[in-house]
Structure formats: C-alpha cells, structure tokens
Amino acid sequence: KADLVITTGGISVGEEDHVKPAVMALGGETLFSGVAIKPGKPVSVGRIGKAHWLGLPGNPVSAFVTWQVFGLALIRALSGEGPAPTRRHVVTAGPIRRKPGRCELRPATLAGFDGHGREIVSFEDATHSARVGLLSPADGLMFLPADVESLPAGALVEFQPFCQS
Structure with a gap:
C-alpha cells in the first residue's frame, strides 16, 4: 500500500x-x-x-x-511539488585534481564571493563515501564533470544546494 x-x-x-x-x-x-x-x-x-x-x-x-x-x-x-532546488554556477576556492571517468559529486561549503560577485565554494581534496563528518558543514554538492582530471582555482562548476535559500 x-x-x-x-x-x-x-x-x-x-x-x-x-x-x-x-x-x-x-x-x-x-x-x-x-x-x-x-x-x-x-x-x-x-x-x-x-x-x-x-x-x-x-x-x-x-x-x-x-x-x-x-x-x-x-x-x-x-x-506534486515543483522541481528540486535549482543548480547554479559557483567558483572553486582551490584547484581540483581527480581521476576522470565518472561525474563526481563533492560536498561543498559556500565560502563567500569573489571580486566579480560570484559565489565561492570550499571543499575537501577527495570524496570519501564513509566520511559523514564532511557533510555537516556542507551547503550542497558541486558537480565535477566526468571527463575532467583537473580544474584551477576559480573554475566554474555546478552547485546544487541542500536547501533553497
């Protein structure tokens, strides 16, 4: 039922x-x-x-x-509700190195704005599927494209907030 x-x-x-x-x-x-x-x-x-x-x-x-x-x-x-919180673009606080192959969703924390008024996200260097402590400070998930091995600090990435603000 x-x-x-x-x-x-x-x-x-x-x-x-x-x-x-x-x-x-x-x-x-x-x-x-x-x-x-x-x-x-x-x-x-x-x-x-x-x-x-x-x-x-x-x-x-x-x-x-x-x-x-x-x-x-x-x-x-x-x-019957509308779509989930809208993804938006943010910039990375630091560089990213990762193994390409799958889209990676990393918990990220909003860390302010850059000189152009774009939101900045901070994040851990890697995603660990058992480290729940990394979730509590996070504001949402940043999406790293499957084919990307590295991104410089200030790279534009998609961000899905955990709640609509």
Whole structure:
C-alpha cells in the first residue's frame, strides 16, 4: 500500500547484491541500476507493484548524495511539488585534481564571493563515501564533470544546494 519503498545497502554488483533479487522475488522490476557518478554508482530505481522503489547504496555519503539527487526529485514528483532546488554556477576556492571517468559529486561549503560577485565554494581534496563528518558543514554538492582530471582555482562548476535559500 506504499507509494515509495526505500532501501539502503545490498545493491552492489555480485555476491553482495541482495536487494534486487528480493525486489524481483516480490514481482518487482528494476528500471535502472548503476549510474556513472561518484559516490553512489550502484543506486537503483524500480517498481514493486504500484510502488516506486529507490535502492540507495550502503555507504553513508553515497546514500546521502544519491538521496539528494534521486530521492528528493522522486519525492517531489510523487507529491506534486515543483522541481528540486535549482543548480547554479559557483567558483572553486582551490584547484581540483581527480581521476576522470565518472561525474563526481563533492560536498561543498559556500565560502563567500569573489571580486566579480560570484559565489565561492570550499571543499575537501577527495570524496570519501564513509566520511559523514564532511557533510555537516556542507551547503550542497558541486558537480565535477566526468571527463575532467583537473580544474584551477576559480573554475566554474555546478552547485546544487541542500536547501533553497
């Protein structure tokens, strides 16, 4: 009788993938599983009967990030609300070096404005899917393109706030 079923963990590939077989055993279906983002690659979306199913990863930061991107959008759509908080462009406080391949969503903190009036974000040097302490000071997520290995300080990136201000 639920509109939405949310699970956390057990959706990785291989022997640790316990949730998708359980969803299938209930007559459910997977609409997609696995996305090219870091953290949060194994996120899954499907249906169980008339209910929507959102399978979040088990690592806490991965679960939080995928909830921000997929979960809130799904909740807003199911409740008839408008779109989630709008992404905007911000500039980076420092340079970024990363491994390209997947879009990376890093927690970031608003740190003021530059001389041109653009918002600046500060951030950690890497995303760690188990370091939840990095989430409490963060104001939102910055999106680093999949094909980018490095960005200089002052680079323009997308930013999705955790709440609309």
